[in-house]
Amino acid sequence: MRVARYHEFGAPDVIEVEEIEPLEPRSDEVRVSVEAAGVNPCDALRRQGLWDDELPLISGSDFAGVVEAVGDSGGEYAVGDEVFGTVPRLNVSGSRGDRQGVYAERATVRTDRLTSLPESVPFAEAAAAGIVSGTAWRALQELGELPPRGTALIHGGSGGVGHVAVQLAAAMGANVFATASPANREIVREFGADRVFDYRREDLESAIEQAAPDGIDLLLDHMFETHCQLDINVAAKDGDVLVIGNNYDQPQITDLTTAIGKDVTIQPFDTLNLDPIDDTLAQISRLMAAGDITIEIARKYTLAEAAEAHRAVSEDSFVGKLVIVP
Numbered sequence: 001m002r003v004a005r006y007h008e009f010g011a012p013d014v015i016e017v018e019e020i021e022p023l024e025p026r027s028d029e030v031r032v033s034v035e036a037a038g039v040n041p042c043d044a045l046r047r048q049g050l051w052d053d054e055l056p057l058i059s060g061s062d063f064a065g066v067v068e069a070v071g072d073s074g075g076e077y078a079v080g081d082e083v084f085g086t087v088p089r090l091n092v093s094g095s096r097g098d099r100q101g102v103y104a105e106r107a108t109v110r111t112d113r114l115t116s117l118p119e120s121v122p123f124a125e126a127a128a129a130g131i132v133s134g135t136a137w138r139a140l141q142e143l144g145e146l147p148p149r150g151t152a153l154i155h156g157g158s159g160g161v162g163h164v165a166v167q168l169a170a171a172m173g174a175n176v177f178a179t180a181s182p183a184n185r186e187i188v189r190e191f192g193a194d195r196v197f198d199y200r201r202e203d204l205e206s207a208i209e210q211a212a213p214d215g216i217d218l219l220l221d222h223m224f225e226t227h228c229q230l231d232i233n234v235a236a237k238d239g240d241v242l243v244i245g246n247n248y249d250q251p252q253i254t255d256l257t258t259a260i261g262k263d264v265t266i267q268p269f270d271t272l273n274l275d276p277i278d279d280t281l282a283q284i285s286r287l288m289a290a291g292d293i294t295i296e297i298a299r300k301y302t303l304a305e306a307a308e309a310h311r312a313v314s315e316d317s318f319v320g321k322l323v324i325v326p
């Protein structure tokens with residue numbers, strides 16, 4: 001089978017398309033014929049050596065496809081089943097790690113990394129759903145507390161995580177605020193945001209305060225190094241600030257007293273720690289089947305274009321997600 005993998009860390013061009021033998025599924029695994037693989041910023045960070053993974057490494061965590069072989073205890077899955085999922089713990093040593101990435105014609109993955117694909121959802125959308133939807137779900141449903149008709153602020157509402165979080169918050173009945181660039185204002189409103197603020201405006205904080213005088217109940221921030229003090233200042237009493245993103249610059253909180261005074265919770269988290277992830281994926285599957293969440297696909301790439309997809313996910317501005325169709 002053809003795979004996109006690298007033997008050394010570095011720039012996107014370390015990725016090569018190679019021919020290797022597919023792995024036979026172990027008892028708790030299935031082998032999936034990959035119809036599409038989602039591209040995430042963390043795929044590019046891994047390639048740069050951020051997690052010091054064992055090499056060579058097949059890139060990619062998010063996938064959708066058709067089951068073509070089942071291990072002894074493949075559980076509920078049978079050959080021919082359409083599934084999607086994510087393998088977040090690539091080359092993590094020990095029994096909880098994932099054996100293979102998914103930028104490949106086939107991927108052998110544990111059954112607790114996937115769920116059934118709803119009939120109405122295209123492979124490409126489901127392939128792009130895993131990490132971003134899991135992140136939005138964890139922030140809004142598990143870690144943060146959004147009171148009935150509460151207000152949520154999603155930073156980067158046009159991005160991979162952001163566009164799902166906006167839709168999920170809207171489906172939960174929240175008053176949804178988002179930040180985005182002006183070019184993406186309308187589409188973020190279509191995702192379900194009631195108010196969209198240009199993240200570059202100098203009076204961003206006072207604009208948000210005016211729009212929500214009682215404060216924001218739940219904030220999801222992928223650029224905490226930029227927004228940390230704003231988040232604290234606009235948070236409601238008992239507000240939750242959920243922090244993701246790879247903050248290379250350390251956040252500089254200049255006034256923690258305001259956070260203390262409002263009992264604000266600041267909660268960093270990593271979806272890669274969701275293990276197992278099948279229950280969360282089943283919730284996402286239900287929301288996609290109901291049409292409450294759709295994944296916007298900005299561009300598709302071939303396996304041979306995986307390096308270009310890595311460059312784009314790190315450098316380009318686009319709405320939604322990039323996918324590889326092997």
Ligand SMILES: NC(=O)c1ccc[n+]([C@@H]2O[C@H](COP(=O)([O-])OP(=O)(O)OC[C@H]3O[C@@H](n4cnc5c(N)ncnc54)[C@H](OP(=O)(O)O)[C@@H]3O)[C@@H](O)[C@H]2O)c1
Nearest residue numbers: 041156158159160161181199222244245246269270271317
């Ligand atoms: N901890 C976790 O579990 C977890 C999970 C998933 C992702 N992440 C991380 O979260 C970050 C976002 O991931 P993603 O997949 O959503 O990335 P993405 O698809 O590249 O989206 C990034 C978004 O940020 C927007 N943006 C740029 N500058 C901004 C600013 N100053 N304020 C607000 N928004 C701004 C971009 O808008 P424009 O294009 O219009 O500039 C874009 O919509 C990445 O660092 C990723 O590694 C972490």
